[in-house]
Amino acid sequence: MTAVLETRGISVSYGGVSALDHVDVQVAEGQLVGLIGPNGAGKTTWIDAVCGLARSTGETWLGGSNITALTPAARARAGLGRTWQAAELFEDLTVRENLAVAADRRPMWRLVWEALTGAESDPPGIESTLDLLGIGDLGDVAADALTQGQRKLVGVARALAPGPRVVCLDEPAAGLDTAESGLLGQRLRRVVETGVAMLLVDHDMGLILDVCDWVVVLEFGRVIASGPPEAVRRDPKVVEAYLGGAAEESRAALGASAIGTEV
Numbered sequence: 001m002t003a004v005l006e007t008r009g010i011s012v013s014y015g016g017v018s019a020l021d022h023v024d025v026q027v028a029e030g031q032l033v034g035l036i037g038p039n040g041a042g043k044t045t046w047i048d049a050v051c052g053l054a055r056s057t058g059e060t061w062l063g064g065s066n067i068t069a070l071t072p073a074a075r076a077r078a079g080l081g082r083t084w085q086a087a088e089l090f091e092d093l094t095v096r097e098n099l100a101v102a103a104d105r106r107p108m109w110r111l112v113w114e115a116l117t118g119a120e121s122d123p124p125g126i127e128s129t130l131d132l133l134g135i136g137d138l139g140d141v142a143a144d145a146l147t148q149g150q151r152k153l154v155g156v157a158r159a160l161a162p163g164p165r166v167v168c169l170d171e172p173a174a175g176l177d178t179a180e181s182g183l184l185g186q187r188l189r190r191v192v193e194t195g196v197a198m199l200l201v202d203h204d205m206g207l208i209l210d211v212c213d214w215v216v217v218l219e220f221g222r223v224i225a226s227g228p229p230e231a232v233r234r235d236p237k238v239v240e241a242y243l244g245g246a247a248e249e250s251r252a253a254l255g256a257s258a259i260g261t262e263v
């Protein structure tokens with residue numbers, strides 16, 4: 001299978017601290033890949049490195065091209081999208097306007113010209129993106145009137161509006177209840193079925209195991225396991241990474257049903 005997004009031996013260190021250590025991850029065309037691991041494992045750092053925001057060694061490939069030397073803006077233009085772990089919406093703007101700000105790739109001269117001549121046109125893709133995520137009726141609603149679940153969907157829609165080939169989502173389900181998280185998962189699957197590849201970082205293990213085709217597990221900046229969800233959740237190294245650290249939070253994240261009865 002062709003990889004849309006791939007890191008080859010990518011490493012990042014902050015000061016003397018190694019945050020990522022020779023990490024290989026592949027996101028194949030049409031795939032939803034989960035990237036999981038305990039707090040501080042390096043998940044956000046991986047997304048930052050891929051987007052060109054964290055200084056890294058190793059290589060990043062997008063759609064068969066080596067993009068390691070490209071700026072973050074050039075990587076975005078090449079079709080790489082992302083969301084942020086603590087993403088905020090523009091509260092005073094409507095949902096449609098929030099997407100328009102992200103999707104607008106018109107050059108500055110054109111925006112000025114359109115403003116002067118009154119020949120404004122909406123950037124393409126906004127309505128179809130809202131419909132795809134099942135929030136087509138929210139276009140005119142102000143961001144500050146949205147529920148938490150709707151906000152997350154708008155955050156994902158904002159990353160999709162420019163039409164990326166692959167999008168990395170950093171904890172889009174944080175703060176959602178089980179029902180909202182399940183709905184988000186269904187919508188993400190729907191997006192992947194349209195041909196956009198996706199990498200999903202989340203602590204909601206139910207969501208990851210339900211919707212992902214492939215799961216990669218990081219611990220202390222290293223890949224400790226990767227494979228189909230069923231195999232990864234039973235992997236002793238994964239169970240140890242989540243439970244061995246004695247993190248109650250991690251125990252809750254994996255969930256008794258998710259890790260089976262062997263633990």
Ligand SMILES: Nc1ncnc2c1ncn2[C@@H]1O[C@H](COP(=O)(O)OP(=O)(O)OP(=O)(O)O)[C@@H](O)[C@H]1O
Nearest residue numbers: 014018019037038039040041042043044045046085
């Ligand atoms: N800007 C930074 N400066 C210094 N250290 C950093 C910086 N960003 C991250 N780190 C460190 O790098 C390591 C990986 O952090 P990262 O945020 O990637 O983890 P994470 O897997 O996303 O965790 P979480 O699940 O809590 O979001 C941690 O040890 C963190 O403290």
Ligand SMILES: [Mg+2]
Nearest residue numbers: 043044045085
């Ligand atoms: Mg993070």
